Amino acid sequence: MPSIARAAVEEIVRRIVTERFAAVPAAPTLVVDASARHMHVSREHLDQLFGPGYELTVHRPLYQPGHFAARETVTLIGPRSRLISNLRILGPIRSRSQVELAFTDAISLGLENVPIRLSGDLDGTPGAFLMGPRGIVELKEGVIRAAIHAHMNPAEAAYYGVQHGDEMKLRVAGLAPVTFERVRVRVDKTTLLNVHMDTDEANACGLHLAKEIELVK
Amino acid sequence: MPSIARAAVEEIVRRIVTERFAAVPAAPTLVVDASARHMHVSREHLDQLFGPGYELTVHRPLYQPGHFAARETVTLIGPRSRLISNLRILGPIRSRSQVELAFTDAISLGLENVPIRLSGDLDGTPGAFLMGPRGIVELKEGVIRAAIHAHMNPAEAAYYGVQHGDEMKLRVAGLAPVTFERVRVRVDKTTLLNVHMDTDEANACGLHLAKEIELVK
Numbered sequence: 562m563p564s565i566a567r568a569a570v571e572e573i574v575r576r577i578v579t580e581r582f583a584a585v586p587a588a589p590t591l592v593v594d595a596s597a598r599h600m601h602v603s604r605e606h607l608d609q610l611f612g613p614g615y616e617l618t619v620h621r622p623l624y625q626p627g628h629f630a631a632r633e634t635v636t637l638i639g640p641r642s643r644l645i646s647n648l649r650i651l652g653p654i655r656s657r658s659q660v661e662l663a664f665t666d667a668i669s670l671g672l673e674n675v676p677i678r679l680s681g682d683l684d685g686t687p688g689a690f691l692m693g694p695r696g697i698v699e700l701k702e703g704v705i706r707a708a709i710h711a712h713m714n715p716a717e718a719a720y721y722g723v724q725h726g727d728e729m730k731l732r733v734a735g736l737a738p739v740t741f742e743r744v745r746v747r748v749d750k751t752t753l754l755n756v757h758m759d760t761d762e763a764n765a766c767g768l769h770l771a772k773e774i775e776l777v778k
Numbered sequence: 779m780p781s782i783a784r785a786a787v788e789e790i791v792r793r794i795v796t797e798r799f800a801a802v803p804a805a806p807t808l809v810v811d812a813s814a815r816h817m818h819v820s821r822e823h824l825d826q827l828f829g830p831g832y833e834l835t836v837h838r839p840l841y842q843p844g845h846f847a848a849r850e851t852v853t854l855i856g857p858r859s860r861l862i863s864n865l866r867i868l869g870p871i872r873s874r875s876q877v878e879l880a881f882t883d884a885i886s887l888g889l890e891n892v893p894i895r896l897s898g899d900l901d902g903t904p905g906a907f908l909m910g911p912r913g914i915v916e917l918k919e920g921v922i923r924a925a926i927h928a929h930m931n932p933a934e935a936a937y938y939g940v941q942h943g944d945e946m947k948l949r950v951a952g953l954a955p956v957t958f959e960r961v962r963v964r965v966d967k968t969t970l971l972n973v974h975m976d977t978d979e980a981n982a983c984g985l986h987l988a989k990e991i992e993l994v995k
Contacts (some may be wrong), residue, residue, distance in 0.1 A: 569856060570871075603902065635952065663882075663981060663982065664982075665880075665977060665978070665981050666979035668981075676974050677953045677954055677984065707952070708953070708954065709809045736894045736925070736960075737894055737925065737958075737960065737979075738958075738959040738960055739956055739957065739958055739959065739979075739982070740956065740957040740959065741954075741955075741956055742955040742957065743953075743954065743955055759982075761882070761978050761981035762982040764880060764881035764882050764885075764978035765881075765956070765976075765978045765979040765981075765982035765983075766982075767881065767894065
């Protein structure tokens with residue numbers, strides 16, 4: 562029987578162990594965030610609200626690389642002259658302005674028919690007025706309640722066995738356990754696994770008290 | 779072979795049909811209501827807030843017989859002097875005052891540790907000040923977020939195969955489908971089948987848009 566050098570044995574063992582672990586990838590870290598009401602602003606509208614060439618400044622970086630809550634806020638004016646003050650802008654700027662409200666916010670503003678949409682899907686949505694320190698913008702459309710969604714990169718999507726556009730379930734356990742049944746999957750190679758829900762959803766499930774959260778296909 | 783009169787045959791058929799239908803009772807009508815923030819008031823506190831011997835007046839009858847939204851409202855004052863105006867009183871009066879807020883309300887008021895409780899389970903809960911037209915009450919405790927619950931009478935409980943204190947699931951279908959997993963069952967012979975959720979829960983599931991709601995064991 563031929564003898565095998567110790568180094569060769571170790572190499573074989575190392576290769577087997579590595580292959581086994583690679584075959585069972587670790588679960589990605591699941592971060593669930595409650596998005597308070599906010600807006601995304603276009604270059605054109607930022608000029609009108611804050612002055613020509615104005616640049617957003619960073620109040621707080623968000624979980625997704627490059628995204629941030631800006632120091633800048635606007636006043637949102639709905640029908641019947643009801644207001645929401647200090648509506649925070651999230652950066653960076655986008656091609657189209659968009660206001661994201663929870664139903665509680667929308668109802669308090671007098672907007673009772675805000676649709677549930679994915680970000681960017683704005684055709685036919687209600688409008689509102691925005692007031693900044695340098696001017697007012699009439700937003701013709703762009704007010705939505707954002708549908709609960711899960712950002713993830715292709716490796717994370719592969720881990721869950723889902724694709725861009727699929728729907729998953731999010732179960733938040735605790736005193737007020739809730740399962741959200743249509744969590745829209747958004748796959749992008751620049752993002753990290755991150756579920757975004759609004760404040761109504763977060764408050765309904767007591768997200769700030771939740772100890773156990775599960776995302777399943 | 780003896781002949782049977784037509785009337786006798788009809789009688790037998792009628793009895794069999796009646797027994798069959800009685801064995802499969804019809805599903806009770808499920809009514810799901812969103813309870814906006816409100817309070818229940820004791821005799822003593824009503825005297826202090828509105829004057830000695832004051833009686834609540836009916837603004838709108840509620841679904842449960844004898845219960846009503848009163849015309850009377852109070853101002854709720856939380857820590858850091860934040861207010862909620864026009865907090866509606868629900869009648870009739872109770873042995874103990876109780877304020878029911880959604881988490882959205884509680885957070886806006888500066889009360890960040892409001893517990894999720896069943897109605898009447900008030901020991902150790904936060905307090906607040908109440909202001910009425912004739913006086914101010916310091917409520918030492920009694921501010922809760924009401925746990926989602928289903929009122930039903932014994933026949934309805936028997937239909938679902940549940941008992942007082944059990945938990946059921948409520949699934950609200952639609953664009954933002956949500957399953958509430960711990961709906962507390964409250965059996966009382968004077969009540970009608972009626973699920974109560976708060977405005978956060980109603981707005982999270984888009985209750986005002988929901989076309990299909992299911993209560994299951």
